[in-house]
Amino acid sequence: MAESKTTDPAATEAGEEKDWTATKAFFDSLKTNKPRPPKPQYAVTIAVSSRSLFNMVAEGKIYKEDGVEKYVAYQQEHDNEPLMPGVAFPLVKALMNVNTRLRRLYPDSDELFDIVLMTNNHAQVGVRLINSINHYDLTIERFCMTGGESPIGYLKAYMTNLYLSKDGEQVIEAIEEGIAAATTFASRDVENQLSDTQLKVAFDGDAVLFSESEIIVKQHGLDTFFEHEKEFENKPLAQGPLKCFLEALGMLQRKFYAKNERMTCPIRTYLVTSRSAASSGVRVLKTLRSWGLEIDEALFLAGAPKGPLLQKIQPHIFFDDQMFHIEGAKEPGTIAAHVPNGIGQKYHKGIFIEQPAKDTT
Amino acid sequence: MDSMVRNPDVKQRDAAQAVVVAVSSDAIFDPEVEQVHGATEPLRKGDAFSFMKAIQVVNERLLTLNSDETLLFDVILLSNDSEEKHSRIIASAKHYGLDIGRFCFCNKEDSIESLQSNEVKLFLSMDTNDVCKALQKGVPAALLYHQTDPNHQTEDQLKVVFSGDVIGSSEEMLHGLREQGFTETQLQGFKTAKGSVKEFAILMGEMRRRFGLEGSPLCTGLMTVWSSRDVCASALKTLRGWGLLVDEAFCLAGAPRSPILNLGFIGNTMKSSTYVKEGRDYSMYYGLEV
Numbered sequence: 001m002a003e004s005k006t007t008d009p010a011a012t013e014a015g016e017e018k019d020w021t022a023t024k025a026f027f028d029s030l031k032t033n034k035p036r037p038p039k040p041q042y043a044v045t046i047a048v049s050s051r052s053l054f055n056m057v058a059e060g061k062i063y064k065e066d067g068v069e070k071y072v073a074y075q076q077e078h079d080n081e082p083l084m085p086g087v088a089f090p091l092v093k094a095l096m097n098v099n100t101r102l103r104r105l106y107p108d109s110d111e112l113f114d115i116v117l118m119t120n121n122h123a124q125v126g127v128r129l130i131n132s133i134n135h136y137d138l139t140i141e142r143f144c145m146t147g148g149e150s151p152i153g154y155l156k157a158y159m160t161n162l163y164l165s166k167d168g169e170q171v172i173e174a175i176e177e178g179i180a181a182a183t184t185f186a187s188r189d190v191e192n193q194l195s196d197t198q199l200k201v202a203f204d205g206d207a208v209l210f211s212e213s214e215i216i217v218k219q220h221g222l223d224t225f226f227e228h229e230k231e232f233e234n235k236p237l238a239q240g241p242l243k244c245f246l247e248a249l250g251m252l253q254r255k256f257y258a259k260n261e262r263m264t265c266p267i268r269t270y271l272v273t274s275r276s277a278a279s280s281g282v283r284v285l286k287t288l289r290s291w292g293l294e295i296d297e298a299l300f301l302a303g304a305p306k307g308p309l310l311q312k313i314q315p316h317i318f319f320d321d322q323m324f325h326i327e328g329a330k331e332p333g334t335i336a337a338h339v340p341n342g343i344g345q346k347y348h349k350g351i352f353i354e355q356p357a358k359d360t361t
Numbered sequence: 362m363d364s365m366v367r368n369p370d371v372k373q374r375d376a377a378q379a380v381v382v383a384v385s386s387d388a389i390f391d392p393e394v395e396q397v398h399g400a401t402e403p404l405r406k407g408d409a410f411s412f413m414k415a416i417q418v419v420n421e422r423l424l425t426l427n428s429d430e431t432l433l434f435d436v437i438l439l440s441n442d443s444e445e446k447h448s449r450i451i452a453s454a455k456h457y458g459l460d461i462g463r464f465c466f467c468n469k470e471d472s473i474e475s476l477q478s479n480e481v482k483l484f485l486s487m488d489t490n491d492v493c494k495a496l497q498k499g500v501p502a503a504l505l506y507h508q509t510d511p512n513h514q515t516e517d518q519l520k521v522v523f524s525g526d527v528i529g530s531s532e533e534m535l536h537g538l539r540e541q542g543f544t545e546t547q548l549q550g551f552k553t554a555k556g557s558v559k560e561f562a563i564l565m566g567e568m569r570r571r572f573g574l575e576g577s578p579l580c581t582g583l584m585t586v587w588s589s590r591d592v593c594a595s596a597l598k599t600l601r602g603w604g605l606l607v608d609e610a611f612c613l614a615g616a617p618r619s620p621i622l623n624l625g626f627i628g629n630t631m632k633s634s635t636y637v638k639e640g641r642d643y644s645m646y647y648g649l650e651v
Contacts, residue, residue, distance in 0.1 A: 012617075012619050015618075015619075016617045016618075016619070019586050019587055019613075019615060019617070019618065020587075020615045022586070022587040022615075023586075023587035023614055023615030024615070025538070025541050025587075026537075026538070026587050026588055026589065027589065028541065029534075029537035029538055029540060029541045030537060030589070031537065034589065036614075036615070037614045037615060037616075039615070040615075040616045040617070068574050068575060069573065069574055072574065122574065122608060123582070123583065123597065123606075123607045123608055123609050123610035124597075124601075124606050124607075126593075126594070126597055126610045127594060127597050127598065127601075130590055130591075130593070130594040130597075131594070133590065134590075134591070140590070141589055141590050141612065141614040142612055142613060142614050142616055143590065143593075143610070143611070143612050144610075144611050144621075145609055145610040145611070146609055147580070147582075147607075147608035147609040148574075148575065148608070149609075153620075154620070154621065156620075157617075157620025157621065158616060158620065
């Protein structure tokens with residue numbers, strides 16, 4: 001088979017460099033001071049779906065009841081009506097704020113957040129989505145609208161660091177492909193006091209940052225778990241699906257520390273775990289240390305409910321693998337996203353449960 | 362001087378109503394490195410083979426919906442091969458059951474004239490130079506992409522992707538590029554490309570409308586490689602105005618395009634011009650992505 005020019009890797013790379021140069025030229029030529037998007041291989045890529053970025057509940061209803069053709073027609077008719085903000089909207093604004101601070105300190109660096117709209121929506125809905133992005137002046141320059149097909153292939157291609165979607169099945173697919181992902185849910189309409197100067201990200205520990213130990217709890221109970229954790233205190237836990245995302249956040253945090261901005265760092269991370277500091281908590285801290293990762297605040301609840309504590313923290317997003325905790329977080333209005341990993345999702349309090357109901361709004 | 366041979370195995374289309382597409386023989390059949398004189402076995406499949414099959418599926422589905430349909434793809438195979446290879450090419454097309462209406466055998470120098478006289482709506486080749494020359498003479502042309510991911514080779518759906526950078530370009534955008542050092546010739550090239558894409562886009566829009574949103578054998582898309590999202594939005598609206606409602610849209614803003622194209626798109630880009638400004642080398646990609 002003749003080797004075609006387009007499959008030569010050196011030629012592809014050269015072509016990519018030219019595309020990149022052309023992009024820089026284009027953005028430099030713009031009259032508006034729109035910052036150009038970062039080079040993907042250096043950026044921390046956060047892919048959000050259209051339904052997590054915007055509130056499309058009413059439109060979703062039309063899709064379910066009247067079918068795809070009516071849904072697309074409806075969106076086209078309302079092209080110029082901006083959509084209302086969705087669950088991931090505050091997170092996106094917070095990411096943009098971090099970028100502003102980073103650009104000030106490192107004007108030539110591509111180590112920034114790159115927010116990408118990754119949706120299986122039809123491209124004709126795209127006009128309304130872009131108009132909405134313009135309305136809120138969001139810095140989202142990259143998007144993939146796949147017209148019904150799964151966006152998973154594109155997530156992989158762009159080395160996505162985190163994928164947020166309302167579609168639980170796509171999130172599972174992403175995790176199985178090794179991409180950090182979480183399912184967002186419609187949040188309660190509660191007055192949130194989210195910080196607009198500091199991005200706050202909260203993580204559950206087991207089955208989110210770490211892996212393996214939750215299996216012991218679910219299959220053998222808590223006592224066995226405590227014994228096991230004490231015995232293996234010095235052995236680092238295996239990585240959970242969001243470990244690499246925490247790592248990416250840490251990388252950006254260190255850029256602020258390097259410029260003496262530790263006290264005013266616009267990124268803050270929290271560990272909110274059911275483990276107790278006294279018994280099973282040590283292994284967690286030692287694991288983080290062995291990974292060279294820092295977490296700003298580690299909160300060990302020893303089984304107490306997470307809701308009230310999260311209400312105090314007011315994170316822009318909280319990741320947990322158990323729907324029980326997600327519900328508990330949502331109740332007082334915390335933005336919570338479910339990480340479908342491991343055995344936690346199949347069991348609750350030792351009893352096998354049905355899969356979480358799909359939020360199709 | 363060319364020699365046009367009708368394919369007796371394929372029902373001839375009404376060329377005035379059809380979407381006449383000329384495809385280079387070297388794209389359909391593997392151009393053999395060594396010419397074996399007197400060889401008679403069918404030529405090996407080339408990189409654009411699955412593309413040919415996809416076109417066939419679209420035609421078949423169109424005829425299923427309406428047996429009197431005239432808006433079909435009408436494929437001309439363009440060959441610059443030596444005379445002794447002609448019969449082998451025709452036999453190979455028959456062997457694979459390819460939906461090729463006519464074979465056009467001519468010298469390389471006469472190719473452009475043949476394309477013009479046959480009122481080809483699009484010329485496809487894997488050779489950048491051939492595509493460049495055709496475009497310069499006003500023949501709509503595009504480079505055929507070789508799908509590299511074997512897991513995503515699609516023979517049952519034809520994916521046609523248009524370049525948003527060209528279609529979404531505006532006077533204001535061109536003015537900005539002028540300030541960046543692009544010459545008038547290059548900027549004019551943009552406008553020409555936009556014009557030559559229009560006719561094909563209108564035809565694709567009409568053809569796409571024969572099918573519903575889901576389960577269509579023809580999938581249309583838009584890709585903006587280096588412009589901003591506003592250019593992409595502008596391209597979406599322009600295409601809408603031309604009657605083409607694309608299914609998929611990608612705004613890359615400088616991100617690598619190959620992952621998208623390798624995921625099952627047959628994409629063409631035309632490297633229209635290269636120029637140098639203050640030692641930096643810019644390449645502008647424009648044209649039709651098919």
